[in-house]
Amino acid sequence: MDKSNVTIKPDRPVTSKKYLANCCMKNPNHQMFKVTDGARCVECNGLVNVKEVTMDEHYSLPTYTELHKSRNEKPSKSLSISVDMNTDKMQLKLRAIEKHVGALADELDAIDNTEPCDRCGCIKTETHTLYSSKTTYETMRCSECGLKISEEEFPNRLEGSD
Ligand SMILES: [Zn+2]
Numbered sequence: 234m235d236k237s238n239v240t241i242k243p244d245r246p247v248t249s250k251k252y253l254a255n256c257c258m259k260n261p262n263h264q265m266f267k268v269t270d271g272a273r274c275v276e277c278n279g280l281v282n283v284k285e286v287t288m289d290e291h292y293s294l295p296t297y298t299e300l301h302k303s304r305n306e307k308p309s310k311s312l313s314i315s316v317d318m319n320t321d322k323m324q325l326k327l328r329a330i331e332k333h334v335g336a337l338a339d340e341l342d343a344i345d346n347t348e349p350c351d352r353c354g355c356i357k358t359e360t361h362t363l364y365s366s367k368t369t370y371e372t373m374r375c376s377e378c379g380l381k382i383s384e385e386e387f388p389n390r391l392e393g394s395d
């Protein structure tokens with residue numbers, strides 16, 4: 234079986250491969266890329282020519298899709314911070330703070346002013362509020378033995394008479 238006479242016929246004629254690139258017709262300095270059907274210059278969206286390049290050049294060229302992708306990934310969003318300086322709300326907040334700080338100060342004052350119970354020496358107190366038609370009675374009693382420490386009377390304020 235001598236195979237030396239068998240000639241191998243290539244399917245296609247062997248031609249040297251051509252390396253093609255697209256380059257901008259308007260400005261040759263615009264980025265070239267590997268040839269793509271229907272492509273436009275990625276920098277000015279202008280028409281492109283097909284140009285033959287060397288294999289090395291072609292190898293270093295980006296593809297059309299790569300270029301588009303990298304352009305879309307460029308940070309183009311501008312950072313905007315909107316500061317809502319609503320002075321009406323700010324005033325309400327300040328008033329709320331004032332109110333709570335005031336209440337806290339009153340409570341701390343009350344603790345400072347609390348005398349130990351005459352009967353048992355305890356300083357824990359309970360305030361009992363009793364409402365009558367015209368007057369509110371606030372009675373402070375020792376929470377241990379129930380001794381009355383103080384009693385205050387407030388005239389009831391009619392609603393809307395502020
Ligand atoms: Zn261009």
Ligand SMILES: [Zn+2]
Nearest residue numbers: 350353375378
């Ligand atoms: Zn007591």
